[in-house]
Amino acid sequence: MSDSPRPVSLDEAGHRYLERQLETAAEFGLGDPGPRRILDVGCGWGATLRHLADVFPNCPRLDGINVSAEQLAYCARKMPGTDRVRLYLCDAADIAELPDSDQPYDLVVARGAITHFPPRVYESAAAALARRMRPGGLLVVSETLYSEEFLAGQQPSPVDADHLALEHRKSLRYLTDVLRHTGFRIRDERVLPTQEDAARWVLDLKSNIDVHFPQGASPPLEAIRNMAGALAVALLRHEASVHSIVAERRDT
Ligand SMILES: C[S@@+](CC[C@H](N)C(=O)[O-])C[C@H]1O[C@@H](n2cnc3c(N)ncnc32)[C@H](O)[C@@H]1O
Structure with a gap:
């Protein structure tokens, strides 16, 4: 069953879904005095970081990391005049190298990056x-x-055809087992948004491309068009689901 009483735009849907995740996380912490340092892993074009900067106005330090210099430059242009937000061209494998290791992270978000x-x-x-x-x-x-x-039936595609780096699909069990083994406790895990809403949003994405590029688009956009169609089918067949996971760093 759909969660949305009326059709919403992709941007609005993403915004609402982040709000729902933060409400869930708030049940396990994030209260007074609120996070003092936040990290967004794979921060994309910066929408989540901008939202977190608004939601936590007293947080003095929000870091975003990304392997895309182009996206980081866009994020910086969209967040002028604040020294609260720091952007790093940093692979997630190198998180240990981020500066100021004496200042621990209170909140880390990783949305669509893993x-x-x-x-x-x-x-x-x-x-x-x-x-x-x-x-x-x-x-x-x-x-x-x-x-x-x-995953067991998945055929590997040629590396040079993997424009969106989608070859590393994961299962819920693998993702959460790694977190447990590295020192986290899973506090909340749920399918969010619903299969129907998620499928509708990826089909909206596909139809945006269909409308604007009916005669064909650049290889990355064609890859997104194909991915969206295949993902919508996988979602509706319950072969794929979008999961929200809140994990707590365990006491050592
Ligand atoms: C699907 S986008 C999600 C962006 C953003 N988190 C959001 O929710 O809109 C995935 C992001 O992860 C970044 N990314 C991919 N591999 C990465 C890596 N190894 N280290 C850091 N960022 C990475 C990509 O450049 C991209 O910005």
């Missing part, structure tokens, strides 16, 4: 996060995860 990480990068990132977060700190993950059966 799926792109090879397992070795994800495992290094999880171990580094465990070292860089304060005990009781919260990790908020949003990720499309696949059933074990789907």
Whole structure:
């Protein structure tokens, strides 16, 4: 069943979904005095970081990391005049190298990024996060995860055809096992948004491309068009689901 009483735009849907995740996380912490240092892993074009900067106006330090210099430059242009936000061209495998290791992270978000990480990068990132977060700190993950059966039947595609770095699909069990082994406790795990809403949003994405590029688009956009169609089918068949996970850094 759909969660949305009326159709909403992709931007609005993403915003609402982040709000729901932060409300869930707030049940396990984030209260007074609120986070003092936040990290957004794979910060994309910066929408989540901008939202977090608004939601936590007293947080003096929000870091964003990304491997895309182009996206980081865009993030910087969209967040002028604040020294609260720091942007780093940094692979998630190198989180341990981020500056100011004496100031632990209270809140880390990773939304839509882990799926792109090879397992070795994800495992290094999880171990580094465990070292860089304060005990009781919260990790908020949003990720499309696949059933074990789907992953077992997956055919590898040629590396040069993997424009979106989607070859590293993961299961819920793998993602959460790594977190448990590296020092986290899973506090909340749920499918969010619903299969129907998630499928509708990826089909909206596809139809945006169909409308604007009916005669064909650049290879990356064509890859997004194909991915969106295939993902919508996988969501509706329950071979894939978008999961919200809130994990707490355990006391050592
Ligand atoms: C699907 S986007 C999600 C962006 C953003 N978190 C959001 O919710 O809109 C995935 C992001 O992860 C970044 N990324 C991919 N691999 C990465 C890595 N190894 N280390 C850091 N960032 C990475 C990509 O450049 C991209 O910005």
